[in-house]
Amino acid sequence: MSNIVLYGIDISPPVRACLLTLRALDLPYEYKNVDLLAGEHKTEEFLKKNPQHTVPLLDDDGTLIWDSHAICCYLVDKYGKSDELYPKDLVKRAHLEQRLYFDASVLFMSLRNICVPYFYKQVSEVPQEKIDNIIDGYTHLEKFLGDNPYVTGDTLTIADFCCAATASSLPAMLPIDPEKYPKIIAWLARLSELPYYQEANNEGAEKYINILKDVFTIV
Ligand SMILES: N[C@@H](CCC(=O)N[C@@H](CS)C(=O)NCC(=O)O)C(=O)O
Structure with missing residues (x-):
């Protein structure tokens, strides 16, 4: 069972790349909206999780990963039933x-x-x-x-x-x-x-x- 939280905003392309990966893997996740224009990515709480203050940010039961590309690779390696979406070859x-x-x-x-x-x-x-x-x-x-x-x-x-x-x-x-x-x-x-x-x-x-x-x- 996963305990995944994705921080993001749906107009953001890298956030959507992660949403596509989560959906392709059929993984349950919680989505937390981060209002970039309101500066929610610069709050102390968010900066503690991601000092680079970007979305997407993945919190997988305390494991914090940012950059959509790293997140997508991690999700398939950890949760994929096969390596099709991110081949091991x-x-x-x-x-x-x-x-x-x-x-x-x-x-x-x-x-x-x-x-x-x-x-x-x-x-x-x-x-x-x-x-x-x-x-x-x-x-x-x-x-x-x-x-x-x-x-x-x-x-x-x-x-x-x-x-x-x-x-x-x-x-x-x-x-x-x-x-x-x-x-x-x-x-x-x-x-x-x-x-x-x-x-x-x-x-x-x-x-x-x-x-x-x-x-x-x-x-
Ligand atoms: N290479 C990063 C780019 C992430 C990125 O630039 N996200 C934008 C939203 S599309 C962001 O968080 N901007 C706020 C900031 O950089 O302070 C990724 O793929 O996750």
């Missing part, structure tokens, strides 16, 4: 982790570098180079997908959850052009067929896009 795992680091360092950062200045300082002017970072991310993702249904090949993994949570939110800043990125569009549609995907990801992504879609001006 060395090479498969290495390829999958490349996609996780890609999400953490390229795709998600292209989003965070635009939305943080807006949420905390109301900066709505976005330099073209920040949009170019999103284009780079889409271009790489399109190539990674190649002719495969999922980002690491034939099977669904946590790399899909992490990359898709971000990719489905980035249209807040730049729509995914179906002419240029047909594979990304098809992959997101494929993931949307998962029975838990709408609730765990798309509702939060839609909320995120609705908050941000008309606020940015490219300079």
Whole structure:
């Protein structure tokens, strides 16, 4: 029996990657909303749990883990009935982790570098180079997908959850052009067929896009 608490806010892509993993594993969990705009992630109580003051934060019976990628890996390793979502095979795992680091360092950062200045300082002017970072991310993702249904090949993994949570939110800043990125569009549609995907990801992504879609001006 698990005693899992996930701290988060559903507009956050990394939080949604963890929700997708929890739902795919069919794990019971408690969800505690953290209002970032009200500064709930900077309270003494939260900082004691996560000095980096980010969500998602996982509390598994006192074991504290933050960073969505680390959380998703931990959940599958600890609770997965199989290793399908996070294969133990060395090479498969290495390829999958490349996609996780890609999400953490390229795709998600292209989003965070635009939305943080807006949420905390109301900066709505976005330099073209920040949009170019999103284009780079889409271009790489399109190539990674190649002719495969999922980002690491034939099977669904946590790399899909992490990359898709971000990719489905980035249209807040730049729509995914179906002419240029047909594979990304098809992959997101494929993931949307998962029975838990709408609730765990798309509702939060839609909320995120609705908050941000008309606020940015490219300079
Ligand atoms: N690499 C981290 C990024 C987490 C992150 O930046 N979360 C944002 C919300 S989307 C956050 O907590 N921002 C508040 C802060 O950084 O103070 C992850 O994957 O969990």
